[in-house]
Amino acid sequence: MEFENTIGLETHVQLKTNTKMFCSCLLKTGCEPNTNVCPVCLGYPGALPVMNKEAVKLTVMSGLMLGCEINRHATFDRKNYFYPDMAKDYQISENGNPLCIGGGVEITRADGTKKFIRINHIHLEEDAAKINHYAAHSGVDFNRGGTPLMEIVSEPDISSADEAIAYLTALKEILVYAGVSDCNLEEGNMRSDVNISIRPVGAEKLGTKVEIKNMNTFKGIHAALEYEARRQRECMVHSIPIVQETRRWDGDSMETASMRSKENAHDYRYFPEPDLVPVALTEEQVAEWKALLPEKPEVRRARMIEEYGIAEYDAGVLSQHKANADYFEAAAKGLDKKTAKLLCNLYMSDVMALMNATGKAISECAMKPEALRSLVELSAKGTINGPTLKELLPEIFEKGGDPVAIVEERGLGAVSDTAALEAFVDQAIAANPNVVEDYKAGKKAAAGFFVGQVMKLSKGKADPKMVGPMIAKKLAAM
């Protein structure tokens, strides 16, 4: 029997705010435990939550990027459960009336076809603290407690582990692009719970849903989904009933294991949070935030192809990371399509190679976009030749500086004066009569030797493109 998967994801994304969701404690990693805490995030008697407006803004911006409808009257609720990582023993979340509704992302499958994954809603909530277990006791570090989290809940539109990863990759790309989160998986910026059920192909009724928690890498999510789909398939084949339950992914044994069944599911006793008034966003406010949005990667890709005449592949690579695309566009400012294409080639090959070799992001290198632009312009105009360009680029990448000034100061300008070049050509020919003989005897490659000699004599400044024809002409005339 053939089966198909029905998969939905709940993805928690840590928002890039300076302070916590409901207090002014700083969000910093690597601090001593319980140093970024206050009566609010420790749940002391009498403390009240104060809304972090930046978190609301970043959530709304995410919603706008993902095509959601923005709810201008979102409300918060209390989700009640006892656990030492939750200071108040309830979490402030949005249950029934979240900030963003609907929307979705387009993914590209392995075979190149596209698929739209719908989003049910995005809500804003606070993160729990971190529990550390020791030999004889456990400790709670509240530094993380109260971090703003946005939960993106997808519709069950995903049908494979590959699609789930494509969805998460697309989400990550968009959210990093919008600057709302670093989506740093190692630091737990992006964590997902998945829901998966299987059913025979063609069956109308969905299978029994199983939720899997505790995965923080794409690799783990992929493996967990593959494992769980296989496990459920085997249950089906052997007529073992699938239980509605929450399972935990064990990355060591590479298996899922039952955490709790539906009967033991928490009753969170949600009710409206009386300490917070509804968010109340004006249309103007939403419009203002909308204006701050960057172009979506796919829109930018298309525009860059059109505007700079660069190849689709190159535009794709550049637009994948906002920093690269921003840098490229700043450097390409005012260039004609032909020069922009040269810039693109240089960026795609040499600049990216330098980034790889040095381990530096483009934002970390000393070279300003304007410097790269004038370097390309100097080369395009023939002021410097190819070898000089390749020599200067790493230096400016590393140390910065204005290429025009450097070329001037060091006299690196290409020699394009015909008379001067002819003098070099004559000198080279005169010094190597035996090579001239070889040439005459039919060894046409000898012409290349003279180009090299001229470059040497000119200390690398001769324009090889001019030198080549000159030599050919001279030799032919001999």
Add this chain to the structure above:
Amino acid sequence: MSLHELGVRQAAEGLAEKKFSSVELTQAVIDRVREKDSEIGAYLTFDEEGALASAKAADEARAARNDLPLLGVPVAIKDLINVKGQPCTCASKMLKGYTSPYDATVIKNLKAAGAVCAGRVNMDEFAMGSSTENSGLGVTRNPYDLSRVPGGSSGGSAAAVGGNLAIAAFGTDTGGSIRQPASFCNIVGLKPSYGRVSRFGVTAFASSLDQVGPMTKSVDDAAMLLQVLAGHDEMDGTTPKDPVPDYMKAMEGASMKGVKIGLPKEYYDVSGLDPEVKRITDEAIRSCEAAGAELVEVSLPHTEYAMAVYYIIAPAEASANLARFDGVRYGHRSERSDDVFNLYARSRAEGFGPEVKRRIIMGTYVLSSGYYDAYYGRASKVRTLIRRDFEEVFKKVDTLLTPVAPTPAFKIGEVQDPLTMYLNDLFTIPGSLAGNCSMSIPAGFAQSGDVKLPVGVQFICDAYREDSLLRIGKAFEGLSGK
């Protein structure tokens, strides 16, 4: 008049005119507390040294400036409002030994106005109760009859002020906890409109109802203290930015002439209203009329549901608010907490008293899956209807005049049944649910055997009309023959 008998206004004026020092005034209160509090039991703790040090600092500051409204005036604080470095037990074993790490906004405001935040007064545990008998830490007696309760939950505040063991006190009111004890102890108790005063730093019972308010010897005192408390607070999102009127100015030339007083018929058609309370309330109505007020019979048709709505919403919110007392970060932790579940279950079983447990269980129940719509959901809708009742009525009248509680102070131990106890707040709960402002003002004495027991009346005004409430209250206070 001895210094401890003074009210806020008299004390502040005396200090400003340098008739006495804050140290002298504070010492007089301390002496009075030492003399009388062993029988009344209003205070849980009194940091005498700290109070005198603050008083000394106030006297020294006086030389430099004389413009702080409460400079050097000692006040008593209900033991659920956080004052940095002081205990904040909420009269619960759960928080015995707890020291507060921060000042509530109301305390910041009081300190900025120069007040000396001295003693901490008793209450029903976590403000749940109407007699202060639910305190986990001690008994408070009514200064007018030591065999009787002072009311609650702000019973310590009322007993301290009524017995002249404090110049003034602060209480909190969720369903009547300022107004009912004020009535029982012959003082003024003002419950501000919801959101008028910051709740930041005030241990929460029911977040959508709780308000801090002054409990004083006069309406003037209430106005002076409210002036310092009221206003927007960045730390409390439920406090709007509405401007705060000048309350003392609002009371200038206060008179009953032309005031339209609504008499809600549902409040007078109640079985169980004590005949003496009825007599005193009727006399209050007559004296208002005699002074030129216009009486209007009005109706608040959803009044009969208020009690039920309150006992769904308040416990529901309390069940979440009190979850944080789990033995993990502060407060009582059971010796027998050998795993996480027992840490919670045993710490809470040992730390909370029976009424607190009852309300947590009720609140947990009404929020449970499958019951939410029938209880909390429906109660929220009816609450809106109750609020609309008041809004409609305040289109027609300036204020409502009602009894505060159905009876005068009852005997300690007399009321055993929780439901009978809950009925004490029959007249105060609807206004709390609506979020408007109200005040209990002394109106007379009920004859009970050979003792006379104080009885107050309640004025209720529209939300954010504390100016009107104080003006009417001031006029009532000045009436004779009530």
